[in-house]
Amino acid sequence: xxxxxxxxxxxxxxxxxxxxxxxxxxxxxxxxxxxxxxxxxxxxxxxxxxxxxxxxxxxxxxxxxxxxxxxxxxxxxxxxxxxxxxxxxxxxxxxxxxxxxxxxxxxxxxxxxxxxxxxxxxxxxxxxxxxxxxxxxxxxxxxxxxxxxxxxxxxxxxxxxxxxxxxxxxxxxxxxxxxxxxxxxxxxxxxxxxxxxxxxxxxxxxxxxxxxxxxxxxxxxxxxxxxxxxxxxxxxxxxxxxxxxxxxxxxxxxxxxxxxxxxxxxxxxxxxxxxxxxxxxxxxxxxxxxxxxxxxxxxxxxxxxxxxxxxxxxxxxxxxxxxxxxxxxxxxxxxxxxxxxxxxxxxxxxxxxxxxxxxxxxxxxxxxxxxxxxxxxxxxxxxxxxxxxxxxxxxxxxxxxxxxxxxxxxxxxxxxxxxxxxxxxxxxxxxxxxxxxxxxxxx
Amino acid sequence: xxxxxxxxxxxxxxxxxxxxxxxxxxxxxxxxxxxxxxxxxxxxxxxxxxxxxxxxxxxxxxxxxxxxxxxxxxxxxxxxxxxxxxxxxxxxxxxxxxxxxxxxxxxxxxxxxxxxxxxxxxxxxxxxxxxxxxxxxxxxxxxxxxxxxxxxxxxxxxxxxxxxxxxxxxxxxxxxxxxxxxxxxxxxxxxxxxxxxxxxxxxxxxxxxxxxxxxxxxxxxxxxxxxxx
Numbered sequence: 001x002x003x004x005x006x007x008x009x010x011x012x013x014x015x016x017x018x019x020x021x022x023x024x025x026x027x028x029x030x031x032x033x034x035x036x037x038x039x040x041x042x043x044x045x046x047x048x049x050x051x052x053x054x055x056x057x058x059x060x061x062x063x064x065x066x067x068x069x070x071x072x073x074x075x076x077x078x079x080x081x082x083x084x085x086x087x088x089x090x091x092x093x094x095x096x097x098x099x100x101x102x103x104x105x106x107x108x109x110x111x112x113x114x115x116x117x118x119x120x121x122x123x124x125x126x127x128x129x130x131x132x133x134x135x136x137x138x139x140x141x142x143x144x145x146x147x148x149x150x151x152x153x154x155x156x157x158x159x160x161x162x163x164x165x166x167x168x169x170x171x172x173x174x175x176x177x178x179x180x181x182x183x184x185x186x187x188x189x190x191x192x193x194x195x196x197x198x199x200x201x202x203x204x205x206x207x208x209x210x211x212x213x214x215x216x217x218x219x220x221x222x223x224x225x226x227x228x229x230x231x232x233x234x235x236x237x238x239x240x241x242x243x244x245x246x247x248x249x250x251x252x253x254x255x256x257x258x259x260x261x262x263x264x265x266x267x268x269x270x271x272x273x274x275x276x277x278x279x280x281x282x283x284x285x286x287x288x289x290x291x292x293x294x295x296x297x298x299x300x301x302x303x304x305x306x307x308x309x310x311x312x313x314x315x316x317x318x319x320x321x322x323x324x325x326x327x328x329x330x331x332x333x334x335x336x337x338x339x340x341x342x343x344x345x346x347x348x349x350x351x352x353x354x355x356x357x358x359x360x361x362x363x364x365x366x367x368x369x370x371x372x373x374x375x376x377x378x379x380x381x382x383x384x385x386x387x388x389x390x391x392x393x394x395x396x397x398x399x400x401x402x403x404x405x406x407x408x409x410x411x412x413x414x415x416x417x418x419x420x421x422x423x424x425x426x427x428x429x430x431x432x433x434x435x436x437x438x439x440x441x442x443x
Numbered sequence: 444x445x446x447x448x449x450x451x452x453x454x455x456x457x458x459x460x461x462x463x464x465x466x467x468x469x470x471x472x473x474x475x476x477x478x479x480x481x482x483x484x485x486x487x488x489x490x491x492x493x494x495x496x497x498x499x500x501x502x503x504x505x506x507x508x509x510x511x512x513x514x515x516x517x518x519x520x521x522x523x524x525x526x527x528x529x530x531x532x533x534x535x536x537x538x539x540x541x542x543x544x545x546x547x548x549x550x551x552x553x554x555x556x557x558x559x560x561x562x563x564x565x566x567x568x569x570x571x572x573x574x575x576x577x578x579x580x581x582x583x584x585x586x587x588x589x590x591x592x593x594x595x596x597x598x599x600x601x602x603x604x605x606x607x608x609x610x611x612x613x614x615x616x617x618x619x620x621x622x623x624x625x626x627x628x629x630x631x632x633x634x635x636x637x638x639x640x641x642x643x644x645x646x647x648x649x650x651x652x653x654x655x656x657x658x659x660x661x662x663x664x665x666x667x668x669x670x671x672x
Contacts, residue, residue: 032666146545146564149526151487151507178663190547190566190585191604195662200583204563205503205522205541214482214521218503221458222487 024267035267036175038100038356038366040168040259040303040326045276047259047304048313050423051416052432055402063401070397071407074320076298077159077228077251080220084228084251085137085159087321088117089393090408091311093385094256094302094325095141095161095232097123099176099185100263100356101329102373103130104381105365108332110134111378112385116393121161121323124174124199126188127153134378139230142219144173145199147189151222159252160219161230162212164203164241167256167303168265170234170274174199175264179359182368212248220249230254235280235303236273242287246297254323255284257303261326263366264357277303277314279426285318294318295409308395315396316411317427324392331388332381333363445470450477454484464490466510480520485513488530502539505532508549524551527568540577543570546587552641559596562589565606571641581608582618590637592647600655608655609634611647622658630654 013019024035056062063070077084093113098106100123107130113120119137122128126148132138140157142149154160165171176185178194186193206215216229231245232254245253257277262270281301288294298320305311305322314322335343337350342362348355356366364376400408403415417432418424424431425438435441447457457475464470473494478484482501485494488511496504499517508527515523518536527546534542537555544560546568556574560582567586575593582598584606594612601618607630608621617623626649634649661668 033664146526146566149545150547151489151509151526151528154507155487192662195604196664200564204560204582205525205544211502211521214502218483218486218506218522221455221483222507224459224462225455 036177036264036357037267037270037354038261038263038265039270039354040261041271041274041276042354043271045259045304046278046420046422046426047276048278048310050278050419051313051427051429052419053309053312053316053399053403053415054417056404060404062404063406065398065401068401069406070401072393072397074298074409076300076321077230079251079293079297080249081159081226081228081251082224083158083226085119087119087137089389090315090321090396091116091305091389091392092118092139092300092321092323093120093328094260094323095121095123095139095163096325096329097125097174097176097263098128098131099123099125099180099189099368100174100366102364102367102376103128103184104373104376104378105329105332106131107134107378108376108381108385109328110138111382112328112331112389113137115382115386116389118389119158122157124163125176125185126150127156128188130378132156134382141232143199144201144203145189146204147191147199154219155223157227159228159230160223161232161254162216162219162250163232164245165234165236165256166232166262167234167258167260167274167277168262169269170236171201172265172269172273173201174262175357177264177357177359180357180368185368209244209248212244216249228252230300232256234258234260235275235277238275238280239283239287242284242299243291246288246291246293250297252298252300253284253288254300254302255280255319257301259304260302261329276426277301278423281314281317281319282426282428288318295320305392308392308397309399311392311396312399312408312411313416315408316415317413317429320409327388328385329365331385332365333376333384334361334365336363339363444472444474446474446476448476449479449481454481458483458486461485461488461490461492461494461511464492466490468492478517482520485511488513499536508532518555519553523553524549524568527551537574538572542572543568546570548587550637550640556593562587562606565589569637569640571637571643573641573643575612578615579618581606581621584608588633588637590634590641590652592643600657602661603655603657605657607633609637609652610655611652614653614655617655620658620661621655624654624656626650626652626654 114136121139139159176197228251230252231250235257258274300321301319302323359367361367364372416429478498480499480501486506489509493512501520503522505513506525512531515534519534524532527549534553538557540558541560542557543551545564547566551570553572559577561576561580571590578596581600585604591610595614598618600621
């Protein structure tokens with residue numbers, strides 16, 4: 001046989017050493033430093049897509065889609081605060097810092113949230129006048145770094161969120177590289193301009209739940225017991241962490257899964273530390289129920305919320321509220337394909353751009369470059385966010401009515417089934433077509 | 444003088460009364476009896492008043508202070524004057540961990556010694572400790588001055604930014620990126636002012652101190668420095 005005519009098998013990429021892995025090995029070998037990026041976990045994870053709702057049928061009856069009320073409001077912080085918060089929708093904007101985001105982006109988040117009747121949240125860098133001015137309800141984060149921590153701002157806030165961790169990097173502190181430390185950011189954080197800033201991962205003046213209880217009391221005394229106090233944790237050991245947060249006196253617990261975004265963190269941290277939000281809600285709700293505090297201490301969950309279906313599923317599993325970060329940025333204009341040529345020019349492509357730490361975002365959102373930030377119109381971007389929040393709410397209501405619920409909070413685990421064994425086990429709902437909940441009932 | 448006896452009055456009522464004072468209040472001097480080490484004493488003040496605490500204080504005494512002078516006539520627990528913005532806090536005994544943590548301004552004077560992490564993450568406060576300080580003090584200290592008449596424990600000034608540290612006694616060890624620096628005239632003037640403000644006068648000479656601060660070699664990440672972290 002002529003050797004030139006022998007059929008050849010196609011070149012085969014390794015599933016283990018796939019092209020992305022190979023490119024990372026080459027990048028690491030060339031630079032000697034880990035990869036840093038923004039966003040949350042990008043790998044495929046068990047998620048809300050693996051759950052389905054059982055709509056009403058003979059045994060349950062639905063509500064009329066456009067006639068019968070399906071309420072969406074929620075109160076937060078009534079456990080101890082004399083001024084609890086009332087949100088019109090159970091969807092909030094997660095904490096994102098001025099520094100990681102432009103002042104225009106922070107203003108747009110405030111505008112959008114205010115139109116929708118919900119809250120937005122400061123971040124690791126203090127409160128800006130723009131976001132306080134445009135946010136009807138503003139949650140002030142109290143972080144390990146305490147950058148820009150100011151009692152005047154604390155008193156201006158509507159709630160205080162003590163950040164213990166976040167889903168993208170439970171156990172890690174924030175990062176803001178020199179490119180984004182502008183004069184204003186440096187001044188707010190009391191840091192030299194242009195340095196690589198690595199925030200502390202632990203609070204400087206308390207460790208453990210007993211100290212946290214005293215810290216919460218001190219914050220309440222400082223603000224005359226008016227403001228709800230949230231405790232935010234990254235999803236790792238949600239049963240115990242939620243129980244300890246409640247024991248420490250939290251009014252609200254914020255639970256962030258590994259799909260939750262960050263401004264800048266090591267890729268290895270984002271992809272390999274923490275658990276998906278789907279696996280975290282059940283144990284968190286059980287902790288609240290075991291303590292008799294479900295619905296008394298509110299649970300806010302986040303990490304990969306994209307649609308009204310995700311909202312409805314999170315609430316059905318027992319959360320009181322969801323919060324969004326990445327999706328909110330996309331609504332503002334992040335990763336817009338209309339900017340594809342400019343993304344290409346910085347070695348990225350629309351939809352996959354995550355080098356937020358470099359401060360070159362053509363959308364003007366994750367940058368401090370005045371020429372880029374000026375591109376984002378806070379009014380128009382805020383309107384887009386408000387529209388998106390309205391759609392999330394309408395979608396969640398659509399599902400809730402189909403399940404016969406007159407309030408989104410009436411959704412329950414019994415309305416759900418899982419498409420995969422993994423999701424069934426993690427969410428604690430039956431595999432579709434069976435009554436099997438792995439780990440709870442026999443097959 | 445206004446006297447509040449915490450054996451009879453709840454802490455919440457005390458703090459609420461102190462918070463209600465305006466900048467031009469006539470009730471400028473307050474004495475808190477029977478503090479019994481309660482936490483969160485005189486926190487969040489924002490008026491030019493003096494509060495004397497007649498005994499020991501628990502955690503976070505005078506936390507987030509603005510304008511006020513708070514005097515603790517005993518020992519202070521964790522995080523005394525934590526996140527102070529302005530004013531003065533004077534501890535006549537010893538202070539526990541994280542004294543003056545993250546404080547942005549004002550003056551914290553500790554007549555005794557301070558435990559670990561004194562001045563951690565300080566952001567502009569001036570701290571004068573007449574005794575010694577524990578390990579990991581001035582960790583990630585960003586701005587302000589820490590003056591210690593006694594000794595400093597291990598890892599002083601680890602990962603320090605722009606804060607200035609003056610120590611008269613022994614420093615057990617310096618943390619990552621913290622180095623001894625030349626004491627120039629401007630530093631002598633600054634140190635003299637701080638010692639005077641702490642009531643130490645000419646009994647303490649500035650030339651007996653050594654100055655420490657950031658080598659600034661870790662300000663921007665470089666792989667060759669990875670072992671320092």
